Amino acid sequence: MPLLDRTGSREDRWTLSEGAAIGNIPAALVPWEVLAEALDAQEPEQVIGVLIPNNVPFAELAPFLPRLTLVAIAFPAYSDGRGFSLARQIRRLGFAGEIRASGPLIADQFAYALSCGFDTIELPEANAARQPVPQWLHAKDSFSATYQRGYGESGRNVLDQRRAARAAAPVAAE
Amino acid sequence: MYRYDEFDERFVRERVAQFTDQVARRLDGSLTEDEFKPLRLKNGVYLQLHAYMLRIAVPYGTLNSQQLRQLALIGERYDRGYGHFTTRQNLQFNWPKLRDVPAILGLLADVEMHCIQTSGNCIRNVTADHFAGVAQDEIEDPRPTAELIRQWSSAHPEFSYLPRKFKIAVTGAEADRAVIKAHDIGLRLRRHPETHETCYEISVGGGLGRTPMIGKVVRDYLPKKDLLAYLEAIMRVYNLEGRRDNKYKARVKILVHEIGAEEFTRRVEAEFAQLDGPSINADPEEVARIAAYFAPPRYEVLPAVSNTLEAAKAANPAFARWVEVNTVPHKAPGYTALTISLKPIGQAPGDATSEQMRRVADLAERYSFDELRVTHAQNLVLPHVRQRDLYAIWQQLGEAGLATANVGLVTDIISCPGLDYCALATARSIPIAQAIQSRFADEARQREIGPLGIKISGCINACGHHHVGHIGILGLEKRGIESYQITLGGDATENAAIGEILGPGLAAEEVPDAIERIVSVYLAARSEGESFIDNVRRIGLAPFKAAFQETARAAA
Numbered sequence: 001m002p003l004l005d006r007t008g009s010r011e012d013r014w015t016l017s018e019g020a021a022i023g024n025i026p027a028a029l030v031p032w033e034v035l036a037e038a039l040d041a042q043e044p045e046q047v048i049g050v051l052i053p054n055n056v057p058f059a060e061l062a063p064f065l066p067r068l069t070l071v072a073i074a075f076p077a078y079s080d081g082r083g084f085s086l087a088r089q090i091r092r093l094g095f096a097g098e099i100r101a102s103g104p105l106i107a108d109q110f111a112y113a114l115s116c117g118f119d120t121i122e123l124p125e126a127n128a129a130r131q132p133v134p135q136w137l138h139a140k141d142s143f144s145a146t147y148q149r150g151y152g153e154s155g156r157n158v159l160d161q162r163r164a165a166r167a168a169a170p171v172a173a174e
Numbered sequence: 175m176y177r178y179d180e181f182d183e184r185f186v187r188e189r190v191a192q193f194t195d196q197v198a199r200r201l202d203g204s205l206t207e208d209e210f211k212p213l214r215l216k217n218g219v220y221l222q223l224h225a226y227m228l229r230i231a232v233p234y235g236t237l238n239s240q241q242l243r244q245l246a247l248i249g250e251r252y253d254r255g256y257g258h259f260t261t262r263q264n265l266q267f268n269w270p271k272l273r274d275v276p277a278i279l280g281l282l283a284d285v286e287m288h289c290i291q292t293s294g295n296c297i298r299n300v301t302a303d304h305f306a307g308v309a310q311d312e313i314e315d316p317r318p319t320a321e322l323i324r325q326w327s328s329a330h331p332e333f334s335y336l337p338r339k340f341k342i343a344v345t346g347a348e349a350d351r352a353v354i355k356a357h358d359i360g361l362r363l364r365r366h367p368e369t370h371e372t373c374y375e376i377s378v379g380g381g382l383g384r385t386p387m388i389g390k391v392v393r394d395y396l397p398k399k400d401l402l403a404y405l406e407a408i409m410r411v412y413n414l415e416g417r418r419d420n421k422y423k424a425r426v427k428i429l430v431h432e433i434g435a436e437e438f439t440r441r442v443e444a445e446f447a448q449l450d451g452p453s454i455n456a457d458p459e460e461v462a463r464i465a466a467y468f469a470p471p472r473y474e475v476l477p478a479v480s481n482t483l484e485a486a487k488a489a490n491p492a493f494a495r496w497v498e499v500n501t502v503p504h505k506a507p508g509y510t511a512l513t514i515s516l517k518p519i520g521q522a523p524g525d526a527t528s529e530q531m532r533r534v535a536d537l538a539e540r541y542s543f544d545e546l547r548v549t550h551a552q553n554l555v556l557p558h559v560r561q562r563d564l565y566a567i568w569q570q571l572g573e574a575g576l577a578t579a580n581v582g583l584v585t586d587i588i589s590c591p592g593l594d595y596c597a598l599a600t601a602r603s604i605p606i607a608q609a610i611q612s613r614f615a616d617e618a619r620q621r622e623i624g625p626l627g628i629k630i631s632g633c634i635n636a637c638g639h640h641h642v643g644h645i646g647i648l649g650l651e652k653r654g655i656e657s658y659q660i661t662l663g664g665d666a667t668e669n670a671a672i673g674e675i676l677g678p679g680l681a682a683e684e685v686p687d688a689i690e691r692i693v694s695v696y697l698a699a700r701s702e703g704e705s706f707i708d709n710v711r712r713i714g715l716a717p718f719k720a721a722f723q724e725t726a727r728a729a730a
Binding site: 055058078079080081082084085086088089092106107108109111112113115116130131132135138139142143144145146147148149150151152158159161162163166 | 179181182184185188189191192195196199203204205206209212213295325326328329330331332333334335336402410413414418448450453454455456457459460463
């Protein structure tokens with residue numbers, strides 16, 4: 001399925017396995033239910049990612065994170081925002097691998113997804129066909145700054161920009 | 175009041191451009207109708223019964239005269255010459271054309287206004303005490319907090335696709351005029367008993383609608399500096415744990431109810447403990463920057479009581495009654511906060527014509543430091559009026575049909591638009607409000623009855639706050655006929671309570687009689703100086719139920 005990151009379309013190196021039998025798939029994306037089993041079968045050269053439903057309790061996922069290269073979070077509908085909070089929790093624990101949003105998102109959510117810690121969006125074919133990549137890149141840059149601190153690139157938020165402006169301003173002569 | 179800086183200005187302009195682009199992508203098929211709908215709602219565009227409705231945010235109810243004049247202009251140019259003030263301190267236009275919306279958003283941006291998040295499953299327009307900054311019982315002005323939350327919640331990357339809508343209200347006073355216990359989050363500024371610092375008491379899980387609930391306190395004293403991180407913790411728990419299987423069970427009140435306030439609090443505190451507060455919270459300089467905009471205006475030094483006012487009152491009893499009913503004490507000597515009733519007898523509650531808006535804007539500019547407020551009771555307030563100017567203001571309001579002396583009385587009815595406008599409504603509300611107003615039109619009788627809040631909703635969603643009305647009226651549809659259920663004993667203040675149903679539903683024409691009987695029971699049973707709600711609490715529901723049964727029997 002079509003995949004994009006902050007620069008545009010991207011090749012998908014991951015192969016979704018049906019079950020825990022990951023054989024010698026170099027980059028194996030496995031369903032949440034069989035993750036433990038798949039990790040037991042992991043070969044030294046192999047990297048493993050997991051596809052999780054968006055209602056997996058973070059505490060159950062956390063112990064696996066050090067051994068994962070990708071966490072793909074399913075979005076059953078674009079209006080279901082649980083994935084955003086889950087991504088935040090994963091990043092907070094220091095996970096440095098790829099976080100992917102998988103499902104029928106819309107372009108207007110691209111900036112939100114990136115600032116919550118996602119790297120990639122994997123879209124169903126029909127959604128990708130309706131919303132070509134340039135729309136995503138345009139929507140991503142719709143706002144020059146946001147109001148929330150701690151989301152996305154620091155310096156892109158209004159509060160830190162105001163703080164920087166105050167620091168740079170000459171002291172009032174009153 | 176708050177003024178946009180370059181960042182706020184750019185944000186609102188970028189939002190208008192974004193919405194314009196979203197409309198274009200809907201039209202070229204990039205977005206399906208299902209995909210577009212939540213985007214449209216988050217920009218205040220609502221599909222109503224007869225037409226589109228545009229809901230404009232009035233953050234924490236504060237406006238200046240230029241903004242109100244712009245609303246008057248929009249009402250004239252793009253609507254039918256009036257607007258409707260709502261219980262969320264918003265303004266709604268009922269008849270704009272969809273194609274005009276981008277132009278209207280542009281006109282709003284010109285005066286630092288917007289429609290951002292006035293609908294949709296996101297954090298809605300933040301409301302606050304309409305006497306913020308002026309009330310004598312206030313510990314601290316709640317508006318800097320509300321403005322901080324307005325900014326923080328605007329286009330929030332994580333909390334823009336919540337299970338359901340989310341409403342936050344803030345008060346800084348002893349008396350609750352912001353109905354905080356009926357909000358998803360209610361914040362109350364209060365002083366810590368030992369440190370004497372102002373902190374936030376935080377309630378979660380209040381709400382009306384089909385499952386009315388009173389919010390539960392999850393923190394007694396949150397240090398002010400921790401506000402945004404604590405809100406983030408609450409929102410994250412709700413976003414992850416709130417039910418999404420059933421939209422009627424998706425509000426945070428259901429989550430709090432199902433897992434219990436204690437467990438909900440535990441989860442929030444556990445999440446909060448994981449957060450890096452300093453990287454999330456606004457720094458003190460930013461908080462101070464916002465607060466500075468809400469510094470009191472330069473009041474004149476005046477005697478506490480104006481002789482001019484006293485003389486005018488003595489000479490004109492009608493004026494004296496209006497002053498007594500529509501003004502409240504003010505922090506500054508010689509000043510008062512004046513409520514302009516948008517409930518003249520027989521009008522739709524909360525409606526104002528463009529001409530009336532301009533008149534009020536002129537008065538605000540001339541007599542109230544260019545400031546006014548929208549109240550959740552669908553009235554307007556001039557917050558800083560010199561007592562000696564009241565007579566002149568009264569005369570000018572009278573010319574505009576705005577001098578009704580009924581604030582807080584039986585004809586000051588809160589009412590949703592009901593079946594006359596709303597796609598969700600199952601019964602009419604406005605004609606019921608008008609019929610009750612006509613029944614109790616006599617001013618002397620209204621004053622004799624004293625404070626009495628009637629609130630009417632035209633459907634179970636309770637936009638008219640009927641659950642917290644001293645007398646609540648809920649319009650329903652039964653077998654094709656409008657039926658009205660009466661509740662008693664609700665309270666929207668710091669003593670928040672949900673009213674109880676009195677008996678079977680009534681036909682529309684029976685409602686004024688039923689109210690009459692309820693009021694008669696109170697008048698017969700009240701002790702000296704006892705208000706309606708105090709009387710209901712003291713004597714209980716039984717006598718009212720008995721009288722109500724008579725109405726129902728007479729009608730049968």
